[in-house]
Amino acid sequence: MHLASCLLTILALGLSLCGASPAPSRHVVHESRSSIPTGWSPVRRADQDIVLPLRIGLVQPNIHKVEEYLMEVSHPQSPGYGKHWTPAEVGHAFRPSKEAVDVVRSWLLMSALGADRIRMTNDGTWIRVYVTVKEAEKLLGTEYYVYEKETEGEVIACADKYHLPEHVSGHVELVTPTLQFDFKHKRRAAEKRDRPPPSKLWRGIPTSNVSPASSAVAQVNGPVENITEQLSACGEQITPACLQLLYNFTDFTPQVPGNNSIAIVELTPNAYLASDLDMFFANFSPSQVGERPIFVSIDGGVVQTTTESLDDNVESDLDLQYAMALVGPTQNVTLLQAGDLVEGASPNDVLDALDASYCTYEGGDDPNLDPVYPDPDGGYQGKARTRHDCGTAPLPNVLSFSYSSAEAYFTPAYMERMCNEFAKLGLMGVTVLWSTGDYGVATFGDCLDAAGDLGSGTDYTTFSPSFPATCPYVTGVGATQINTTSTRTMESAAYEPGKLSSGGGFSNIFALPSYQQTVVQDYLTNYPPPYSSSVYNSSGNSRAYPDLSANGVRYTVAADGEWLSVYGTSASTPVIASFFTAINDARIAAGKSSIGFINPTIYSSSFQAAFNDITDGSNPGCGTQGFYAEPGWDPVTGIGTPNVAMLRDLWLELQ
Incomplete structure (x- = not known):
């Protein structure tokens, strides 16, 4: 026997x-x-x-080396710069x-x-x-x-x-199942599942951050007779032409649009209205009337018209109108629409669709924070084998998320799992951009208490960092505005009471990455914030954000058939994505790789001259003025706003 x-x-x-x-x-x-x-x-x-x-x-076996691997293909002085991995190589390594x-x-x-x-x-x-x-x-x-x-x-x-x-x-x-509270016990017949959709944890621009706008004024690529006068008008209304002027992006014509890609993520029920796109294009880019993004559905994602409101439409309208107008009619823009109308979606659904191995990595998605497929409430039922979409979406060169949440909402394991996946996308040559949030050093207006719980009131005085912008393997995008109160700088940190305070600060979870050490230590040494360690993570050893910024105030947007003025880091993020798409176009046309994970490059000394340093303003929250914009990097505007033409030329010099 x-x-x-x-x-x-x-x-x-x-x-x-x-x-x-x-x-x-x-x-x-x-x-x-x-x-x-x-x-x-x-x-x-x-x-x-x-x-x-x-x-x-x-x-x-090699997950502890993921940063080392990423730096090999992303640091501008590395012999392996731009030699991105294939999905098969990533799968084999880990x-x-x-x-x-x-x-x-x-x-x-x-x-x-x-x-x-x-x-x-x-x-x-x-x-x-x-x-x-x-x-x-x-x-x-x-x-x-x-x-x-x-x-x-x-x-x-x-x-x-x-x-x-x-x-x-x-x-x-x-x-x-062991310590995780995610294995559901069979419910009695009378019990009803009552859980808010995961998309509630992820917010773009709240409806309160929009206001009526006058008729749109400037045409894309139209004649510019007086730049100073035009930029003065842009202080009242941002249009695609304003962004072109502000950031030296006036001569872009795609050379290899078929070999380049940009993807905008939307979480259902956020959805664009086709009529809004045409209303915007008719005013700003007439040749694009009738143009639509390439649609990729993830886990039942649909461009829904069941409900139409600012809550439902303004985010997607904004993202697509500006991304599509800035890259022009010959460069396709992909829409990754995630989640059904019953459960919505979380970013993990998008990552599952981009990388099939993520569906099961470290146990897969968290059913308490991510949608469950097949949907028990009658929505998307998933695929026959995987239950949800795994590896079904094409990898883009640039990936833009105009959403944000809070570190305090999630466990460290949840955040680390997602963050490692962003590193893997970077290894494969994807630039991942995240908005930093619209509440300064708070999260949706809430702060932390001594126990680390989110809330409001006299006991909640500790700054609440934004996630995933605190992940060291993404590029966090803050917001600025045209400076109408000072002549020192063209732009200042974005702050409009009740509408926008640009997110920024220091992580409570992630360590300070090597590419950021010098600038963060310089900031804390030369411009120490006037707060104790009980207010923010002042150790000097934590990931700091944002990495860079762009204008995020008074965007002229067509939404629900009206012209609106929109505010948010949700606005600056797709704009930055469009700029990097143009830089990718130039590199690909020259026979070079996409720029991939950009943080080690933009923090390098040779690239600093290609950013406009922002030294005015702050990001109030939690009953304080937040952090202040200072010379060099700061936790309000990062290293500043881009000069796209200079960045393009610098990136063309890299191998």
């Missing part, structure tokens, strides 16, 4: 496991928690015969080792789980096995309980920790 069992094991694993039985391995705590999430409480032990879809996430797979499978087999129950995901990062609660408790040295929260129903999770054999633990990142 022992020999037969051993032969079966050899066939299953391809390992030499016969002979003396291995000595039992010491079990160690693999993960633990000190408390359960707010609002949840244990109600009973989980029934022993409940079946759990146990998923064992294997260690990605695929778990054969040793990890063999060790974990062997442990499961030796735990009396049959080989027919053990499955490997296609990307090689997860081992799946269905076990009962009784089997899981024995495997993991833990106890499972049913936890309940009034608005969420019931979940099954471990009590406080779980264990793995010591020789197994080093090959495993995490096991689910």
Whole structure:
């Protein structure tokens, strides 16, 4: 019997496991928690015969090197600059080792789980096995309980920790379901799911940030008789022509539009109206009347017209009108429309669609923060195999997100998982841009208390950093405005009471990246903010944002058939995306790569002259004036606003 069992094991694993039985391995705590999430409480032990879809996430061997790899292809002085990786190369670099797979499978087999129950995901990062609660408790040295929260129903999770054999633990990142509150217990028939859509965590421009505008005034590429006079008018109304003048972007004609790409992300129910695009183009770029973005649906994404309002339309109208007008009629713009009308979407849906391996990386999306497919409330039902869109969207050269959220809304693991994916996109040559938010050092008007919770009132005085702008592998975009109160600089930090305070500050999660060390240390040394460490992360060792800025005030936008004046970092982000698309066009036409992850380059000394340094203004919030714009980099406007023609020429000099 022992020999037969051993032969079966050899066939299953391809390992030499016969002979003396291995000595039992010491079990160690693999993960633990000190408390359960707010609002949840244990109600009973989980029934022993409940079946759990146990998923064992294997260690990605090179994930700790992701910044090193990214710098090799992104730093302007690196011999490997611009030599971006293919998706296959990215997948291979981070695929778990054969040793990890063999060790974990062997442990499961030796735990009396049959080989027919053990499955490997296609990307090689997860081992799946269905076990009962009784089997899981024995495997993991833990106890499972049913936890309940009034608005969420019931979940099954471990009590406080779980264990793995010591020789197994080093090959495993995490096991689910264990400490995560995401395995839903079967609901009683009378219970109804009541969870806000994930898109509520991600906001573009609130309706309060728009106001009536007079008739639009300037034509794109029209004659400019007096630049000073024209820019003075731009202080009252921003148009595509204003942005061209402000940022030296007056001579762009795409040379290789078919080989270049830009994508704008919209989260349903945000959707453009075709009539609004034509109204805008008729006034600013007549040749583009009738032009539409290339539509890519992600997880049921639809350009919906079921509901039409400023909440629904102004964000997408703004993003597409300015991105399309600035790159012109021959350069296609792709719209990545994510989420159905029932659940909406989160950025993770977009990342799943761009990179199939992300769908299962570290357990996949979080069902408490991301949509669940198939949608249990009758929306998008997903694909037959993957349940949602994985690897279905083409990789663009520039990716623009006009949304923001707060670090405080998410767990560090959630943010790190997403941030690592942005690094992988950078490795593949994608420039990822994120708006920094419109509430200065606060988040949607809320700040942190001493416990790190978001809220408002006298106890909430700590600055709340914006995510994902704090991820070191994205480019955070702040907002400026034409300076109408001072003659010192053409622009100042964007601040309009009740409408916009440009997001900026210091992360509470992510470390200071190497490309930013000099400028951040210079700022903190020469212009130390007048706040204690209880107000913001003053350590000097954390990621700072934004990286750069562009005008974000008084954009003339056609929305719901009206002319509106719109404010926000949501406006500056697609504009920056358009500028970098033009720079990519010039490099591709010269036989060179896309610019990819730009932060190491724009922070380099040789590129500083191509940015307009902003030294006026601040970003108020949390009952303070926030941070102040100062010479050099600052946590309000970053390194400044771009001179696109100079940036293009500098990037053309790189290999």
